[in-house]
Amino acid sequence: MNEIVLKGVPAAPGIACGEAFILDKQEFIVPPRAIMEQEVPIEIARFEEALNKTREEIQSIQKKISAEISEQHAKIFDAHLLVLEDSVLIEEVIKRIKKEKLSAEYIFSKVLKRYVKLFSNIEDQYLRERSSDLNDIGRRILKNLMEESRLHEFENLTEEMIVIAHDLSPSDTVSMYNKNIIAFATDIGGPTSHTAIMAKSLGVPAVVGLKDATLRISNQDYIIVDGRMGLIIIHPTEETRTIYRNEQNRIKVLKDRFDDIKDFPAETMDGKRVSILANLELPEEIPIVKKYGAVGIGLYRTEYFYMNRVDLPSEEEQFQAYKHVAQMISPFPVTVRTLDLGGDKFISSLQIPRDMYPFLGWRAIRFCLARPDIFKTQLRAILRASIHGNLKLMYPMISGAGELRKANAILEEVKNELREEKIPFDENMPVGMMIEVPSAALTADLLAKETAFFSIGTNDLIQYTLAVDRVSEQTAHLYEPGHPAILRLIKSVIDAGHKENISVGLCGEMSSEPVLALILLGLNLDEFSMSPQSILQIKKMIRSVSFKDAQELAHKVLGLSMGQEVQEIGTARLRELAPHVFTAGDKK
Ligand code: PEP
Numbered sequence: 001m002n003e004i005v006l007k008g009v010p011a012a013p014g015i016a017c018g019e020a021f022i023l024d025k026q027e028f029i030v031p032p033r034a035i036m037e038q039e040v041p042i043e044i045a046r047f048e049e050a051l052n053k054t055r056e057e058i059q060s061i062q063k064k065i066s067a068e069i070s071e072q073h074a075k076i077f078d079a080h081l082l083v084l085e086d087s088v089l090i091e092e093v094i095k096r097i098k099k100e101k102l103s104a105e106y107i108f109s110k111v112l113k114r115y116v117k118l119f120s121n122i123e124d125q126y127l128r129e130r131s132s133d134l135n136d137i138g139r140r141i142l143k144n145l146m147e148e149s150r151l152h153e154f155e156n157l158t159e160e161m162i163v164i165a166h167d168l169s170p171s172d173t174v175s176m177y178n179k180n181i182i183a184f185a186t187d188i189g190g191p192t193s194h195t196a197i198m199a200k201s202l203g204v205p206a207v208v209g210l211k212d213a214t215l216r217i218s219n220q221d222y223i224i225v226d227g228r229m230g231l232i233i234i235h236p237t238e239e240t241r242t243i244y245r246n247e248q249n250r251i252k253v254l255k256d257r258f259d260d261i262k263d264f265p266a267e268t269m270d271g272k273r274v275s276i277l278a279n280l281e282l283p284e285e286i287p288i289v290k291k292y293g294a295v296g297i298g299l300y301r302t303e304y305f306y307m308n309r310v311d312l313p314s315e316e317e318q319f320q321a322y323k324h325v326a327q328m329i330s331p332f333p334v335t336v337r338t339l340d341l342g343g344d345k346f347i348s349s350l351q352i353p354r355d356m357y358p359f360l361g362w363r364a365i366r367f368c369l370a371r372p373d374i375f376k377t378q379l380r381a382i383l384r385a386s387i388h389g390n391l392k393l394m395y396p397m398i399s400g401a402g403e404l405r406k407a408n409a410i411l412e413e414v415k416n417e418l419r420e421e422k423i424p425f426d427e428n429m430p431v432g433m434m435i436e437v438p439s440a441a442l443t444a445d446l447l448a449k450e451t452a453f454f455s456i457g458t459n460d461l462i463q464y465t466l467a468v469d470r471v472s473e474q475t476a477h478l479y480e481p482g483h484p485a486i487l488r489l490i491k492s493v494i495d496a497g498h499k500e501n502i503s504v505g506l507c508g509e510m511s512s513e514p515v516l517a518l519i520l521l522g523l524n525l526d527e528f529s530m531s532p533q534s535i536l537q538i539k540k541m542i543r544s545v546s547f548k549d550a551q552e553l554a555h556k557v558l559g560l561s562m563g564q565e566v567q568e569i570g571t572a573r574l575r576e577l578a579p580h581v582f583t584a585g586d587k588k
């Protein structure tokens, strides 16, 4: 078989070689999975459960619509409920599972396809339009069936595998933790999609945005994932395998070289000290955070705590989780970010209508301000945990002072409630905000007067400033952290923060790229927060340069017109200043 190279978007560094495991979620392309005779009742039960779950979902949507819009509108979903009661369809699926001994999702997808086709060929317009109802409800059922079987599939992975999927939901990536998954690759996704972020936090190489990897790779194909270059090599020749094996060893040697600085501060050669903290998605990552010598958590993405479950976490559960993280990281600080739902992170326990443009829609602080019940529960839990360590609180997606004040007012209400109930909390817990919306960056001078600290979220700031979807593979090449507009915004936010004597950090992926981190150092950033795996490399870089050199570089690149020039000039300068900080395959 010939070697085939696929090019995608680099998402998480490293190299992995192994067998492919295809997780195909494109709703209608469900791979057949043979089952044994004794599994037949299990598959039928799974199918029936998926029907029940779908019915509950639709009924709760109906309830919401009827309360918020009208009963008339809610009736639209009656047609969907009818499909769930259609005994002909249900019987056919059950009969075929018994006869063909194939998985429920496979049989259902086949039956559904046939029905949709039948309906769409009918002359009567009314009935023809029913095919789209059928399609809709079918996808929903399939989703419920597939999600379950996916979790199931990860559990059963006994060999090390490379997961290939059309897309991975946040709950997929969370459930990959501690499983035998050595890398993953997806058809869709951009450089700072949650998939890429999770790959980094899982410490596995990943490539996203491959467009049709799920169609070109088959189960058990031997493949190589090159996470730095964004390549997948299918059926590599013996020569390619040897090259990559050597490269893997070289990366390991280069990485080990950084270990000796774990307990040293991030201080430049001329005495400028900054802090390097870790981004945390799951408490399970705490040992890694410690291993790499982070001096705290600069961003605790709490939304992952809400995933992979059918209900919302209670105040007590959240309290226990935040307390645990606070205690484990103490005396270092933990910056807990309040729920940043939306964009590419959805929670199955909340039936939220999808916006046409989710990143511009009802997300993060907007959602929390509209749902104070959910917001307050989280705030209470964070406040209660604040006496068990060094906690800070941070709001995501603030677009201006109005939202900041509203969030603070709710926080104040919660504090009053706790005071009345005589429940202790840290009265002095710092409350900061993320700067990830251009309007916030442009008004940072005003916001700095009303907040304890800034944390720049470049993953979003870049997408909103450059109008480039952060999860799209089509526009990934336009997603430029070094774009002059971004550097100028960052500089003005840092300067505005410092003018009001507040600390300014950055917790987007940008802080873990050595060249960009050098520029950020020169722009006088105080805190760098990143996936734990990147910490030592960035610390090595900081300890190898002088602040003066970094400032000169920052000054120089601020005058350039294009992101590409910034990258080129920055790389050339870092190569002069500290050639040893590059690992194999770092962006050239
Ligand atoms: C960001 O936007 O830069 C950020 C750190 O938040 P998230 O990636 O979770 O949106």
Ligand code: MG
Pocket: 396, 436, 457, 459, 460
């Ligand atoms: Mg963000």
